[in-house]
Amino acid sequence: xxxxxxxxxxxxxxxxxxxxxxxxxxxxxxxxxxxxxxxxxxxxxxxxxxxxxxxxxxxxxxxxxxxxxxxxxxxxxxxxxxxxxxxxxxxxxxxxxxxxxxxxxxxxxxxxxxxxxxxxxxx
Amino acid sequence: xxxxxxxxxxxxxxxxxxxxxxxxxxxxxxxxxxxxxxxxxxxxxxxxxxxxxxxxxxxxxxxxxxxxxxxxxxxxxxxxxxxxxxxxxxxxxxxxxxxxxxxxxxxxxxxxxxxxxxxxxxx
DNA sequence: ATTTTTCTACTTCAAATGTAGTATATCAAT
DNA sequence: ATTGATATACTACATTTGAAGTAGAAAAAT
Numbered sequence: 001x002x003x004x005x006x007x008x009x010x011x012x013x014x015x016x017x018x019x020x021x022x023x024x025x026x027x028x029x030x031x032x033x034x035x036x037x038x039x040x041x042x043x044x045x046x047x048x049x050x051x052x053x054x055x056x057x058x059x060x061x062x063x064x065x066x067x068x069x070x071x072x073x074x075x076x077x078x079x080x081x082x083x084x085x086x087x088x089x090x091x092x093x094x095x096x097x098x099x100x101x102x103x104x105x106x107x108x109x110x111x112x113x114x115x116x117x118x119x120x121x122x123x
Numbered sequence: 124x125x126x127x128x129x130x131x132x133x134x135x136x137x138x139x140x141x142x143x144x145x146x147x148x149x150x151x152x153x154x155x156x157x158x159x160x161x162x163x164x165x166x167x168x169x170x171x172x173x174x175x176x177x178x179x180x181x182x183x184x185x186x187x188x189x190x191x192x193x194x195x196x197x198x199x200x201x202x203x204x205x206x207x208x209x210x211x212x213x214x215x216x217x218x219x220x221x222x223x224x225x226x227x228x229x230x231x232x233x234x235x236x237x238x239x240x241x242x243x244x245x246x
Numbered sequence: 247a248t249t250t251t252t253c254t255a256c257t258t259c260a261a262a263t264g265t266a267g268t269a270t271a272t273c274a275a276t
Numbered sequence: 277a278t279t280g281a282t283a284t285a286c287t288a289c290a291t292t293t294g295a296a297g298t299a300g301a302a303a304a305a306t
Contacts (some may be wrong), residue, residue: 005293006208013209020185023209024253037296042232042254047293061253061303075209075220082205083221085129086136086198098214099199099241107183110215112238118231128263147283165284170263181271184273184283 001069001077004053010034011044012053012067012074020066021057027065124192125201127176133157135176135190135197143189144180150188168214 004012014030015022028041045065048054057064080089087093095111103111127135138145151164168188171177180187185218210216216235224239226234 008295009209034293035272039297041253043295059288061301063254072145072220072223075216076223078209079217079220080224086132086201090233091218091226091230092237093198094202094217095214095234095237097195097202099237100195100199101203103214103241107214108238108241110213111218111234112242113234114215114218115231115238119225119235132263159264162267162284163265166265169285184271186284 002051003078003081004048004051004074008044008048008051008053009010012069013071014072015065015067018070021064022066023059024063024065056075071114124197125174126201126204127171127174127197131174131176132165135171135192136163136194138188138190139194144187145189146182147186147188191221203218 009029011027014027018026018030024041024045027045028038031041045056048085049056053069055068057066083089083091083094087097094116097113134150134154137150141149141153141158147164147168150168151161167180168177172179175191176192178189178191180189206212206214206217210220
């Protein structure tokens with residue numbers, strides 16, 4: 001797997017949210033905030049298709065798009081990639097870097113809860 | 124600040140390790156593992172300079188390079204950027220994604236230790 | 247059947263990135 | 277002062293990314 005450029009990733013994120021077999025119009029709707037020209041989403045979808053991240057199905061006049069890589073799969077890959085790029089593959093280092101900008105108490109609590117959960121499956 | 128491309132980042136990482144006022148030869152030495160042609164490091168250093176990440180000082184025939192952005196600064200920025208790109212700015216989500224690939228007990232312990240430390244400064 | 251509309255596929259273009267070659271300036275040696 | 281060695285600066289080029297225009301096919305309307 002390879003990391004996606006920002007724009008393609010945004011399209012894929014929208015597709016994850018909208019689910020499988022989503023029409024182009026839906027995608028464009030969801031991506032309005034980016035202020036792209038209409039055809040731009042088209043371009044990114046095509047590239048995602050070429051890279052094997054989405055499949056296209058013809059339905060009469062229009063297309064339906066389906067993600068071939070799930071959010072979970074991609075995130076698992078991406079998080080790993082991020083870690084090895086700069087953090088010596090150490091989760092701790094990453095969180096430590098974050099902490100430099102300050103972490104809210106809530107974020108700390110969330111992390112703690114997750115750790116407890118992960119540790120729970122230990123025995 | 125802007126995220127750096129992989130190659131430039133590798134050069135900057137080497138420079139962080141070697142410290143300020145490092146000679147080109149040292150950098151090239153450290154970057155041998157990448158198997159780049161000699162002049163390639165040169166190009167990346169030049170780009171890092173243009174982007175304001177390193178400063179260059181002339182010393183006789185050769186150059187000395189110094190990082191203008193510290194590792195800590197950059198990591199703080201980068202970790203934040205990563206989080207907002209895909210993890211809804213939630214540290215928890217990031218670690219959860221990592222956990223999908225499995226975290227070693229040691230990594231969990233390290234994280235726990237860091238959390239304890241971060242929470243320590245709470246009162 | 248012809249025209250119009252509407253999608254989609256194909257093409258284009260500039261900037262950034264990965265990578266390296268060539269030209270030039272500078273220092274050292276004669 | 278001239279020549280030779282070296283390090284650096286400048287240029288080059290393919291690929292990728294960000295972004296969008298144009299041409300062509302399919303469907304709808306007349």
